[in-house]
Amino acid sequence: MPIMPDSAPGEIRRACVSESTPGAVASELVDRLGGSDVALVVLFASPTLDRVTLAAEVRARFGDTPVIGCTTAGEIGPCGLAKGSVSGFSLPASSFRVACERIPDVACFDVSAGGAMVSRLRAELSRHGPFPSAANCFALLLIDGLTVREEAVVGALSNALVDIQLAGGSAGDGLDFGSTAVLADGAFSSSSAVLALIQTDRPFVPIKIQHFVPDSEKMVVTGADATRRIVFEINGDPAGQEYARLVGLDPSKLTAMAFATHPVIVQVGGKPYVRSIQKVNPDGSLTFFCAIDEGIVLTLGRGEALVDNLESALSRVTGAIGPPDLVIGFDCILRRLEIERTGTECAVSRLFAEHRVVGFSTYGEQFNAMHVNQTFTGVAIGAPPCHP
Numbered sequence: 001m002p003i004m005p006d007s008a009p010g011e012i013r014r015a016c017v018s019e020s021t022p023g024a025v026a027s028e029l030v031d032r033l034g035g036s037d038v039a040l041v042v043l044f045a046s047p048t049l050d051r052v053t054l055a056a057e058v059r060a061r062f063g064d065t066p067v068i069g070c071t072t073a074g075e076i077g078p079c080g081l082a083k084g085s086v087s088g089f090s091l092p093a094s095s096f097r098v099a100c101e102r103i104p105d106v107a108c109f110d111v112s113a114g115g116a117m118v119s120r121l122r123a124e125l126s127r128h129g130p131f132p133s134a135a136n137c138f139a140l141l142l143i144d145g146l147t148v149r150e151e152a153v154v155g156a157l158s159n160a161l162v163d164i165q166l167a168g169g170s171a172g173d174g175l176d177f178g179s180t181a182v183l184a185d186g187a188f189s190s191s192s193a194v195l196a197l198i199q200t201d202r203p204f205v206p207i208k209i210q211h212f213v214p215d216s217e218k219m220v221v222t223g224a225d226a227t228r229r230i231v232f233e234i235n236g237d238p239a240g241q242e243y244a245r246l247v248g249l250d251p252s253k254l255t256a257m258a259f260a261t262h263p264v265i266v267q268v269g270g271k272p273y274v275r276s277i278q279k280v281n282p283d284g285s286l287t288f289f290c291a292i293d294e295g296i297v298l299t300l301g302r303g304e305a306l307v308d309n310l311e312s313a314l315s316r317v318t319g320a321i322g323p324p325d326l327v328i329g330f331d332c333i334l335r336r337l338e339i340e341r342t343g344t345e346c347a348v349s350r351l352f353a354e355h356r357v358v359g360f361s362t363y364g365e366q367f368n369a370m371h372v373n374q375t376f377t378g379v380a381i382g383a384p385p386c387h388p
Helices: 022-033 051-062 111-126 150-161 239-247 256-261 306-321 333-342 345-354
Strands: 013-017 038-045 067-071 075-077 080-082 086-092 096-103 137-143 166-170 182-184 187-189 193-200 204-209 212-225 230-234 264-268 271-275 277-280 286-288 297-303 326-332 357-362 365-367 370-372 376-381
Touching (some): 013 022, 013 075, 022 038, 022 051, 022 086, 038 075, 038 096, 038 193, 038 357, 051 067, 051 182, 051 187, 067 137, 075 086, 080 345, 086 357, 096 111, 096 182, 111 150, 150 370, 166 204, 166 357, 182 193, 212 239, 212 264, 212 271, 230 239, 239 286, 271 370, 306 333, 326 365, 333 345, 333 357, 365 376
Parallel strands (some): 038 067, 137 166, 326 357
Antiparallel strands (some): 013 086, 038 086, 067 182, 075 357, 096 193, 137 193, 166 365, 204 376, 212 230, 212 297, 264 271, 264 297, 277 286, 365 370
16 A cells, blocks of 8 residues: 655655556556646656556656656665555655756766766756755766666766765666666666756755775785676685685675675775675676776775664754755665664664655665765755745
8 A cells, every 4th residue: 555645735745655556556656746846756666567567657647747766676665665666755846946867878978978968957957046056956866777887977977066966876676686777758768877956945965874884804806807897806816715715604605695794895085985796606706786996905894783873874864954854765785685684674664764765775876976885875855944
């Protein structure tokens, strides 16, 4: 059954719908999220739904209202963690102005394309209001999670966005890693992305949360194919074998759960960023969720309590902007696996619900110019200002 969001005019609306058919899902979504005052609808759809039919049903019901979204590795709705559903939110035109554009083929996207796209979106917003700046605007990116192009895309966009901050997520496909897609211009498509510039008079703050810190054990990547994110050697030895030795596991025990428990960390500009492993390959090499090149020094990550870490971070958000009306959340699938392994789904769902988080479990997260793993990124949006 659908979760009822706030529905008063001018409010951010949130929903999570679990129905048997794409048509029924779309009907519930337009009832909960639609309206003449909506500037943008964002949807996060379980890969279990027929995406072609879902897109057609959503397009028919929302009409000219801009709708973007993607497939997921799990959803986050008004009641917290969910699966097999479509979660989403809509932004009211009274507080938000939005300019969106689809990237049809991320393989061809470069710095010049990023600059041109951001210029077009800035110009579109500027025609009807103040010039977009860090004080009144943020960027959201949804991108195919199997393209291995996130680094290139966020690099090109961040170079053009300058001081406007970006948060995003890589589309998922449960734990199948078979087919991911982005919703824009009325259809789901692979090898694509969509960028939205969102301008608002409400307070907002970008978020990056990770609960892993660098430990003392270091390793050097001595053989890698950066374009495919494959590491062949660590410390001069076969990558899977050496990684297993460092974390104290038998190489045959290198599962998704093991990788979620033992990520590695790279220092960039003096700050730690998590680099997570997707899988061990038949030849013993390791495929990562992020780009890894030869010569990089990695450190094993040591996990802090995820729930306590999340609660503290979300409390700081409230301290910065007041109780949020919405937190757009991109949360790594490996964090979700850890949550399930530790039996903390109820605690995490409670925190997400209390802080009005809507989002999805991702195959990777973006924060400004960085593509990261095992991290929660997003944007928290506060209540509208009180005008006399």
